[in-house]
Amino acid sequence: MAGEDSPVGGLAERYATALLDLADQAKKLDAVADDLRGLKGLIEESDDLRGLLRSPLYDRDEQTRAMDEILGKAGVDDLTRRFVLVVAENRRLFALPRMIDGYLEELARRRGEVTAKVTAARKLDKDQLKTLQQAIDKVVGGKAKIEMKVDPALLGGLVVRVGSRMIDGSVKGKLDRLQVAMKGAQ
Template sequence: MAGEDTSLSGLAGRYALALLELADDKNELDTVAGDLRGLKQILVESEDLRRLVDSPLYSREQQSKAISAILKKASVNELTRRFVLVVTENRRLFVLSDMIDVYLAELSRRRGEVTAKVTSAQDLSDTQQQALTEALKKSMGSKVQVDVTVDPSLIGGMIVKVGSRMIDSSLRSKLQRLQLAMKGVG
């Protein structure tokens, strides 16, 4: 299912658009967006959860029980909880990550924001995140929504993606470039 369509016309897009409309009707766009960012981070960090979400071997009931427990622990709002449970009931959990991406991208688009995907080696403090947001806003000339994920394998630094542009200042990449340069010397 890796090639799933994430445009608004695809499966993920239809679900995300439905959630966006419901959240807009209830004036909970930002609350739902925050919940979805949290769920996305949990998906990134938990291999067991990814296995549960991606595997067709788990029954609907098993997935539902596990997802309900995660949603309760994450303290998501009622609309987000009901949405994820409907996705689970419809056996569409394997597309949840794409649904989250489409929801957040469409929300940003409607607000005239540019989304910057930032992967850092460790959690950014509020001050660091604010400074990064301001620097990106100045560079891009428009409102910037920063989507931060943590990947300890970067060792240090960060990777920033805005549209088709990418800036990789991670220590891992610098070490890889150095390793390649050293191989060329001998």
């Protein structure tokens, strides 16, 4: 997992591995993964929730009660709920996003899944996504999971990352390469 050398990385890895083992024993790997993806989305969308996770101004009980309320409304599995509440009680909510990423990455690794991180200048329609999925599957030699992100700064095209490989087919990338080439010609 990324960031294993940092104290938070090691902490997040230990918690993620523990949750993965518990979910595996309970035969709830996918249910917990779905819950964590939903929780990750909530964290990314809410400044208030990110503040709750990071701020030392909230005490243990406030964080635990707030997380219990959020998880109840989200309708997460009991295993996910108990895990997050233990994290809150241990005052480790600041590392929850890394724990979520660690769980999802390790689950994918154990299953032999490949993730392609795709950044596009605009949202792709269903046909474009299908074509992209087929192209990436062909390159990786199997089924790849696509994580989409939109960045209008690319101007057009795509940037695709699979593992350590990156293909930059964006207009911005082409313009940057052209600018470097022109500087070298002077």
